[in-house]
Amino acid sequence: MKLDNTVIIVADLGELKAYKTVKHEDIYNNELKINYSLELIDAEDFIEGRKKLHELKSDANGRRNHGTIEELNVEEEIEKRTLKEVAQDINTIVQQTNPKSLFLAFPKESNKELIENLSQETKAVLKKNLERDLVKADKEKILAYFL
Numbered sequence: 001m002k003l004d005n006t007v008i009i010v011a012d013l014g015e016l017k018a019y020k021t022v023k024h025e026d027i028y029n030n031e032l033k034i035n036y037s038l039e040l041i042d043a044e045d046f047i048e049g050r051k052k053l054h055e056l057k058s059d060a061n062g063r064r065n066h067g068t069i070e071e072l073n074v075e076e077e078i079e080k081r082t083l084k085e086v087a088q089d090i091n092t093i094v095q096q097t098n099p100k101s102l103f104l105a106f107p108k109e110s111n112k113e114l115i116e117n118l119s120q121e122t123k124a125v126l127k128k129n130l131e132r133d134l135v136k137a138d139k140e141k142i143l144a145y146f147l
Contacts, residue, residue: 003036003143007099009090010134010142011106011114013082017135018042018093019142038139041097044089046082083110087117094122101127103146105134 003021010017019038026033086106094102102122106114108131115129128146137145 003101005100006103007041007093007097007101008038008103008142008146009093009105010137011086011090011104012133012135013079013086013107013110014046015135016042016044016046016086016089018090019139020097020099021143036143038143040139042089042093046085079110080113083113084117087114090114091119091122094119094125099125101125103128103130105130105132105142105145107131107133 004023006021008019008021010019018041020041021036022039024035024037026035090104102125104126106129111129111131115123115126118126130145132145134142134145
């Protein structure tokens with residue numbers, strides 16, 4: 001599989017890592033062998049997406065955990081906002097790198113919503129979309145998930 005000019009993005013609601021594929025050509029036993037490795041081109045943390053609700057809620061006097069906020073609505077709003085932020089960062093990376101192909105891994109729970117927030121330009125180059133959280137996966141193993 002040719003991976004020239006491919007960007008791989010692994011993300012969740014707390015973190016995003018973007019890699020570009022780097023082609024390596026070697027001659028082995030008089031045959032041309034082509035391998036690819038990943039080079040980190042961007043890494044983002046989504047601080048609000050990582051915080052627990054009890055870390056965010058407080059009353060007017062700054063006291064915490066008084067139950068004054070409807071927890072479900074707050075959690076949904078945080079998730080929506082973070083999803084839009086992740087999608088915007090992905091759109092920016094695609095715009096800046098202009099890849100031929102984009103491979104994306106994002107957790108199943110929010111994958112559909114993330115895809116809905118991507119621009120048409122990003123969706124046009126999205127070739128593989130895995131419903132998996134690979135943010136903590138070893139860089140050397142990420143490529144194997146997409147092949």
